[in-house]
Amino acid sequence: MQEAILTVRELTEQLRKSLEGRFPFVWVRGEVTNFSRPGSGHVYFSLKDQDAQLQCVWFRHMQRQTDQSFDPLTGEVFDKPRPSPLELLRNGLDVLCAGRISVYAPRGQYQLAVELVQPAGEGLLAQAFEESKRKLAGLGYFSQERKRALPRDPQRIALITSPTGAAIHDFLELARMRGSGSRIRLFPTLVQGAEAAPSITRALAEANAQNWAQAIVLVRGGGSLEDLWAFNEESVAQAVFESRLPVLAGIGHEVDVTLADMTADMRAATPSHAAQLLWPLRAELHQRVDETWSALRRAMERRLEMAGQGLRECEKALAWFSxxxxxxxxxxxxxxxxxxxxxxxxxxxxxxxxxxxxxxxxxxxxxxxxxxxxxxxxxxxxxxxxxxxxxxxxxxxxxxxxxxxxxxxxxxxxxxxxxxxxxxxxxxxxxxRDPLMPLTRGYALVSTSAGLVRSVDQTSPGAKIEVRLADGSLAAIVSSVQCAKNRKREKS
Incomplete structure (x- = not known):
């Protein structure tokens, strides 16, 4: 019972690990309130809406948004640099904040450690992403019930990526060092630009048509939202959704989440993480083999011991009753x-x-x-x-x-x-008393569909009968019926 009692610090630490693991990077929208900027340079404020409030902290070393010539959320390049959000931030401003959820232990409260801030309502790509996300969610693309488990230590993988990018090298390097050996078939495709989405769709269709692989892996290195936009196209999400083979997506970095990631059967934070999800460490496989061999040996020894004990008991019983x-x-x-x-x-x-x-x-x-x-x-x-x-x-x-x-x-x-x-x-x-024994002496059994014929009254001319002999049966049709009193019924 004493082992189940946690200190406040232990409980707070477990909550911190759980929250940080569950929300490594999130976007939150709300109205700024309780804005404060002390002499340390850190910025403290809260985000609120009609029903809730979230404490936020923007540490000084994370305030890097000095260059406002592009949108960090969408990658959109502006004609003229825009004012820094740090200069515009004030109470009552509707903003989008990106960061990670953490727990501030001295006060026992969770908070958002802000990394990016921008006024709400900006970014056409972000709006298009949210619209497509709502549409596909309504169609069940992101439903957990439809997602399939990946094979453990697969032997055949269809890899869809650019053959010249860094993602393929990271993925193949880990694939060589993990698992029990696998064959990887590359389906080269564009991963950026206007032609990337059709190319990815064709590669997914080809991998499914060949039906060679156990799973499909879709990977790409990091980039801006604009660079990764091909993986936000509804045609790519539809191809992933309709894939007959399970799909593992490892697109961009951990903070990059695309529609293809959300539609895939499993999402990896990076291309290297995708290889780690597919193949276990070889040391783990060796350990598993050793444990299995030890368990098999122990089971064999127990089996032999039980068999020997049974044999000795049988020998004693045989010796006693001989x-x-x-x-x-x-x-x-x-x-x-x-x-x-x-x-x-x-x-x-x-x-x-x-x-x-x-x-x-x-x-x-x-x-x-x-x-x-x-x-x-x-x-x-x-x-x-x-x-x-x-x-x-x-x-x-x-x-x-x-x-x-x-x-x-x-x-x-x-x-x-x-x-x-x-x-x-x-x-x-x-x-x-065997009813079939007389058949060997030349007798026969006559039956109809209604059962065994014991009397001439059970049949009539034209009826189908089966005559069973000792070595087989005959199918016949009654042409006439002769009664014991020489009454004869002719077939009409």
Whole structure:
């Protein structure tokens, strides 16, 4: 539970990383309020509309808009330099601000770190971009549901770009160093100028027509909005939208977003980033192979261990239930009985000897030495007879045990033979009741579409019947029906 508790700094840091990662560069429009320019040279103000307000900071080192001979948003070149937005910025001015979202930790608030500022309503290309963006969004070009996943570590890529630009070199350089090896087919095209959009459209159509690649990569280096305008043409966005192959777009830098980027299945910040999205590092692939091999080896060892354990259990079960083991258990039982019989005999003999000694002492005290000698001689004879009879008794028990074993084996063989005879009898009875067995003796089964024909009343002249024989069937038509009482129905 303690690990889930964050400090204020930790939570603020996580929020900062999340916001900066989600909004690395955005354009925001609003009315300037709370404008302040202290002696540090930084500019602080807020952007507001009817429903919300956003804190902004324009650091001094980012205030580079001294040359106003062109529009930084659209790339439009002006006839006369225009005043710097820094000079025009004031409360109540409607402006467009570009920058990144960050979190100011001491106050715990998010803010826009401004990089570009210009009065709202300027730039024909920006207006055209927004109009096309709204139109294509309404047609579902930017819908996440229609976008497809790129193949992981693809082997065939169709690359659409200029063969002389820096983008192709950056892309190919990373492609050589990543992945498990891939073939790249270049579809050269213009990426700037009036003929660039038709050229890009034709290249996309050709790549789809060949149907060779697993994915299409559309890349270009950075530039102004005017330089990248070919990728904002609706014809290019439509070609990307209609592509049967997934399209990865890496156009310009991270701050450059075109209609082709938004329509593509996935957008890369740069051409190099596109290669990074397609192919993993080879070290990662090697590590994955090693992990897979280790997992396979562990699985194989576990499988072999389980199989060996099962085999050992089967061996124990087989050894326990085998006839040899059964005989061994009988011999062990016989040895146990022999030992018990020997102990009983010795115990009985010891008792008799003790009793004989007691009687001998009593006789010696009651009789003379002559009679004692006679009794001793008789006792020795009886002892000799007893010792001679004991082995015969053990032998009789062994013969009885062996006879029991033979009777058990004979009974088992008789039981198995009876079961085999019963199985044969049941098999013969089953074969006798097989409805198809009479077909082998020349009989036939007659059926119609309604089922098996059991009576002549179930059919009529002209009816189609099927005659099934042992080796096949015949299709026939009834020409006449003859009843058992010689009633005959002719075909009309």
């Amino acid at each position: 006839p040899q083991r059964h005989h061994e258990r009988l011999y062990e039982r016989l040895a146990s009985l022999e030992a018990a019989l020997d102990r009983a005999g010795r115990h009985w003999l010891d008792g008799k000897l003790q009793k004989a000694d007691s009687l001998e002492r009593a006789l010696r005290s009651a009789l003379g030495s002559e009679k004692l000698d006679i009794f001793n001689t008789r006792l020795e004879q009886l002892t000799a007879r007893l010792q001679a009879a004991l082995p015969r008794l053990v032998a009789d028990k062994e013969r009885a045990l062996q006879h029991g074993i033979l009777r058990w084996q004979s009974t088992a063989r008789t039981y198995v033979a009876e079961q085999l005879w019963r199985f044969d009898a049941l098999s013969m009875a089953l074969e006798a």
